[in-house]
Amino acid sequence: MVGPRLKGRHLLSCGDLSEDEVWSLFHLAKRWKSEKGNGEQRTILSGKAIALYFEKPSLRTRVTFDLAVHQLGGHPILLSQAEVGIGERESAKDVIRNLNRWVNGLVARVRQHQTLEEMAQYSQIPIINALSDREHPCQALADLFTLWEKWDGLKGKTLAFVGDGFNVSHSLLLLCAELGVHCRVSTPKGYEPNANIVQRAKERANRHGSQVLILNDPKAVVSDADAVYTDVWVSMGQEHEAAARLEVFRPFQVNDELLKGAKSDAFVLHCLPAHRGQEITDEVLDSDRCLALDQAENRLHIQKAILAALIGGFFDGTGDRS
Numbered sequence: 024m025v026g027p028r029l030k031g032r033h034l035l036s037c038g039d040l041s042e043d044e045v046w047s048l049f050h051l052a053k054r055w056k057s058e059k060g061n062g063e064q065r066t067i068l069s070g071k072a073i074a075l076y077f078e079k080p081s082l083r084t085r086v087t088f089d090l091a092v093h094q095l096g097g098h099p100i101l102l103s104q105a106e107v108g109i110g111e112r113e114s115a116k117d118v119i120r121n122l123n124r125w126v127n128g129l130v131a132r133v134r135q136h137q138t139l140e141e142m143a144q145y146s147q148i149p150i151i152n153a154l155s156d157r158e159h160p161c162q163a164l165a166d167l168f169t170l171w172e173k174w175d176g177l178k179g180k181t182l183a184f185v186g187d188g189f190n191v192s193h194s195l196l197l198l199c200a201e202l203g204v205h206c207r208v209s210t211p212k213g214y215e216p217n218a219n220i221v222q223r224a225k226e227r228a229n230r231h232g233s234q235v236l237i238l239n240d241p242k243a244v245v246s247d248a249d250a251v252y253t254d255v256w257v258s259m260g261q262e263h264e265a266a267a268r269l270e271v272f273r274p275f276q277v278n279d280e281l282l283k284g285a286k287s288d289a290f291v292l293h294c295l296p297a298h299r300g301q302e303i304t305d306e307v308l309d310s311d312r313c314l315a316l317d318q319a320e321n322r323l324h325i326q327k328a329i330l331a332a333l334i335g336g337f338f339d340g341t342g343d344r345s
């Protein structure tokens with residue numbers, strides 16, 4: 024049984040989860056999604072409060088975590104950087120030492136991943152990474168869950184990420200490797216994913232029969248891919264680099280021409296928000312093959328499973344790996 028092992032744990036990185044743990048979250052999310060908010064899920068966080076802390080703007084993460092806590096019977100408390108001021112008004116250490124006394128879990132979107140790591144050192148409650156400059160694990164879990172729904176299996180499939188080797192690509196690399204999905208990433212030179220994360224992904228891939236490939240050629244990674252993923256070229260906090268980035272990333276746009284190299288039934292993924300006409304064209308984003316809105320919807324379902332397992336100590340029982 025893997026569920027109980029998740030109780031009380033942090034989720035800062037996709038590297039924190041084993042294959043069995045991911046599958047237990049996927050199966051729980053699938054079951055609860057089909058139950059449409061009925062049944063056991065309504066009381067799992069009953070009597071529990073969850074702090075939702077945002078240092079950066081959000082639509083999807085904010086709405087889906089708030090809804091997820093409500094649908095599990097808990098009480099979400101929304102906190103902004105302007106109010107809490109981690110690192111300005113108060114240290115990360117002191118913020119978490121206070122939160123320990125009041126709430127049962129913290130969901131945090133931070134500028135620097137280091138803030139999460141610092142809080143985790145002093146935390147007596149689970150901390151869930153809702154995006155940092157290193158990773159976006161809840162997004163990647165929703166993404167692979169979405170592909171599993173479409174394909175009814177993941178092992179041996181190929182995901183091609185085209186764009187910036189930043190937080191989303193890091194989480195996808197680590198998660199795909201663990202689930203036996205081949206992950207190819209193509210970025211402009213100088214924008215490759217973090218070398219330590221690539222190394223960790225390769226180690227996980229070796230154990231699970233998957234491959235990790237990092238190139239600078241978008242056509243090469245898309246060739247025969249089962250899914251093509253892109254994200255914005257200018258992430259939050261990188262606005263001062265916008266002009267240079269828009270220039271260097273131009274050949275990495277996901278458009279109909281690039282997709283000719285992928286499998287004819289390949290899906291396109293985007294975590295949103297999208298910058299239409301930059302990393303993705305209107306035609307592709309609005310096409311039937313694009314799963315962006317399914318990914319957004321599934322943020323709710325996978326995050327309910329994460330909250331239930333880490334904070335509610337809930338376990339579903341299935342050990343299925345497909």
Ligand code: CP
Pocket residue numbers: 080081082083084085154162294295296
């Ligand atoms: N994909 C995602 O995390 O969206 P938000 O930034 O709107 O939360």
